[in-house]
Amino acid sequence: MNTRRDFLRKMGASALMLQLGSITSFSSAANQIGKPYEGRVLRVAIMGLGGYGTRVAEAMKACTKAKLVGVISGTPSKIKAWQARYNIPEKNCYNYDNFDLVKNNPDIDAIYVITPNALHHNQVIRVAKAGKHAICEKPMALNAREGQEMIDACKNANVKLLVGYRMHFEPRTLEVLRMRNVGDFGKVMFFQAQCGFKAGDPSQWRLNKALAGGGSMMDIGIYAINGARYMVGEEPVWVTAQETKTDPLKFKDGVDETIQFQLGFPSGAIASCLSSYNISHLDRFYLSGEKGFAEMQPSTGYGPIRGRTHKGELNQPITTHQTVQMDEMATIIFDDHRPAIPVNGEEGLKDLKIIDAIYQAAETGLKVKVKG
Template sequence: MNSRRVFLQNVAMASMAIPFTNFKLYEEKTLRVAICGLGSYGTRVAEAIQSCSRVKLTGVISGTPSKIKKWQEKYNIPDKNCYSYENLDKIKDNPDIDAVYVITPNALHHVQVIRVAKAGKHAICEKPMAVNAKEGQEMVDACKQANVKLLVGYRMHFEPNTLEVIRMRNKGDFGKVLFFQGLCGFKIGDPSQWRLNKQLAGGGSLMDIGIYAINGARYMTGEDPIWVTAQESKTDHVKFKEGVDETIQFQFSFPSGATASCLSTYAMNNLDRFFLNGEKGFAEMQPSTNYGPIKGRTNKGELDKPHTIHQAVQMDEMAAIIFDNKQAVVPVNGEEAVKDLKIIDAIYEAVRTGNKVSLKL
């Protein structure tokens, strides 16, 4: 009887232990996010969050009451989690919100991110993070002082084919990197939109689409540039007023001796291509930065990583960065964004002066 009892106890204990082999040692925390700015890209992010495993949309911040009402109905957001731009500081007292994703016109990022930080919430900011490096650094400093994280919406830093090219470069499949080309552009429409307003956008095509080539040159080569030259072309002085660039070509040199040639434009379609050339091979991506699917090939064959919803992957990864201190393969922190802003400042200076401008990032 005793042996039978012991046998049954052992079987019971074993059967109880089986399900726990699939359990994690801790429960993953869910990042509860409020979106600040309910425009087209804010809408895209909100939709992507619905397929996230670690992120939940719990609040909204907008200057348009009718938008707030529609979002409340669609995403079941209670009144207590809805804010205007005037009272967003009150999120400080809201335990339902861990982070705020700022998706407003570029010139508003600076003040809004600082307000979010002072309210004690983590800040996620769309790129470009600010209209110049000075403002960007002030945002980084404010978040550090408040002991909150500042992350930037570099969705391509999590895109599978992009990461595969970076992996291959790091492995040495392309040999010594020699050259990068980044072509980014489209024909912009409505001339009254905020992207063509210097006070709201901080510039023109460079701030909106050119930043992809700037950031891409850095993560594709694995280096930061040491100088830049740049030239501007403008054919429509009505749509592209003073301080709003239509087309800018810019060139980099890197510490290794590699070079880059890039184009940013609001005047041409079908420009979304990255090309990386090395002594032993190459990588070509087209499209390289749009919402996908990203396509490309290397000297070893086609890139075939699965298509993902960029914003969903980005948000889940950011939850891991915030809660688990996960390190992204390519950083998405505020310091990374300040480097891009320093380069943007230098490109505009090179256009203005016609000189080669040195960079210290």
């Protein structure tokens, strides 16, 4: 199956295992030099044992503050394989029907939901009702209404809701944001994001509206939307969008093939973005200010991220994104740490509101105001 994750895996292919063996969390580097970490460890169960779930599990081997302790899957054979591979006890294994029973399991602190988009809403709400912290893959839900319901459910249960925004902890990305914050680029005028690849197997869930909620916009497009927000450093107030579909048999009604969209920000900055399931080799960010620029390519792949600014090449440490993410999320959950770029449910909701507006703009041809 040729999916977004297959595509990104190819872009960063050999880096994962090399990184797992030699590079640990950027944020936890001090622990590797000094005494071992002795604080609380976030005990995580992964729900959805597919390709990305496996990548997260492998990356967590290098974590110092998080540990894989449980699994949730609808496929018994996968559960058995993961038990053997990651030494997971039988009492920490659940299926999609009975995972509510995790409320009686004190050995699991959080559940990472890595399932098709349409399942996130109900599954996260069930996780919250079971009294466990929820980590959810992006997009957090199919629309803003669902996202708000997930936020409310977690607040009512007094548990945290975090979203798998791994780029929010990536060192070279954070360096660009640091440079912007200290004024190295001057006033930001323009941002461009190009995110795309050729989707493969037409029977995959990502091309099924009932499971995906859309097409490229609900998958690779989330990187362009979220990237525009954190690179510009503002929230967009309007969007315009245009959809192009060349293969209606593969990309059926409600499954977008390619969408170009534009964002307007309060300062006057603008963004021009593209999300596609039918254009290969697109993984680039470009930020332009009155005094300088930043370019990242690859900008969101699994690694290594590469980039340059008007001051030269970015050379911050290369990390395994998911290792850093899970260690950082442990500090957010246990210590109420606030990262440079939020990864909470409210952050996910902002992206969903923009997605709603983009689809409306593409359908109507109108400039659409983004709801606050």
